[in-house]
Amino acid sequence: MSGTELAARDPHADVRIEDLGSTPPILRIQPAAAPSDSALIHFHGGGYRKGSPRMFAGSVARIATACETQVFAVGYRLSGVSPFPAAVDDALAAYRLIAADIDPDRIALWGDSAGGGLAAALLLRLRQLGIPGPAGAFLFSSWLDLRNTAASYAGNRATDRIFSIELATEAAAAYLAGRPATDPLISPALGDWTGQPRLVVQVSGAEVLRDDSLLLARNAAAAGVDVRLKVYEGEPHIWNLAYPATPASRRAIGFMVEQLGELFAPVTDT
Structure with missing residues (x-):
């Protein structure tokens, strides 16, 4: 299926949304066809300043149905x-809670924009603590280097109407609160990726965060990580969340479905 569009699924398919009443708050979004022994853990975007699972529940439900x-x-x-x-800390607490019931080999992380940075930071934190990590991670349009010095901020200023160097500067200052942006748990593109699971990295060549994804992909691949990088031309920031409205979003989620199937494929004896 690589490189092909995923056929659009019915956006009104039966999906159950349940508030787990946990700390941190977690919504369980479960399509009717989804098994209970595997899961994606999603971290929303919003520059670490705004957003919530409820805000993104519609997009997440459509993508969950596709997957x-x-x-x-x-x-x-x-x-x-x-x-x-x-x-x-909240990402770690949520992961511990979910991994208590589901085998980590049947869990994959997924994040968009700042949520992609948080998913990547969680992988590094799990390795620091010696906690078994997930099967892989899906990082879409991710904010991965809060130094905000990438050339794509200037190069793609005219083509990215959602994110900008001004917004990145404000959001980084609020998140850092005086801490150094070079901390790998803040800027995971700068971290040691040795021994990490597969990373599925998708980014638009037209967005200001393009170089963040390219830097992470390069550093992780150099550390021996299986990196599946896809660069889409001319698409807006977090275009994948428009699924199934655009051809590019269908291609992005089609690739996600393919990769998720590989990550969760049963291990057979040879």
Whole structure:
């Protein structure tokens, strides 16, 4: 299926959305066809300053239906009240809670924009603590280097109407609260990726965060990680969340479905 469009699924398919009543807050988004022994853990975007699982529930439900996989959407603390490391701590707590019931080999992380950065930071934190990590991670249009010095901020300024160097500067200042942006749990593109699972990285060549994804992909691949990088031309930031409305979003989610199938494929004896 690589490189092809995924046929659009019915956006009104039966999907159950349940608030787990947990700390941190988690929504369980479960399509009717999804098994309970595997899951995606989703971290929303919003520059660490805004957003919630409820805000993104519609897009996540459509993508969950395409993947035929339940999604646990995590409501991490936002930087206006709780700067770093609160979001990473919440991501870790959510992962521990979910992995208590589901084998980590049947879990994959998924994040968009700042949520992609948080998913990547969680992988590094799990390795620091010696906690078994997930089967892989899907990082879409991810904010991965909060130094905000990438050339694509200037090069794609005219083509990215959603994110900008001004917004990145404001959001980074709120999240950092005086801490160095070079901390790998803040800027995971700068981290040591040795021994990490497969990374599925998708980014638009027209967005200001393009170079963040390219830097992470390059550093992770150099550390021996299986990186599946897809660069889409001319698409807006987090275009995947428009699924199934655009051809590019269908291609992006089609690739996600393919890769998720590989990650969760049963291991057979040879």
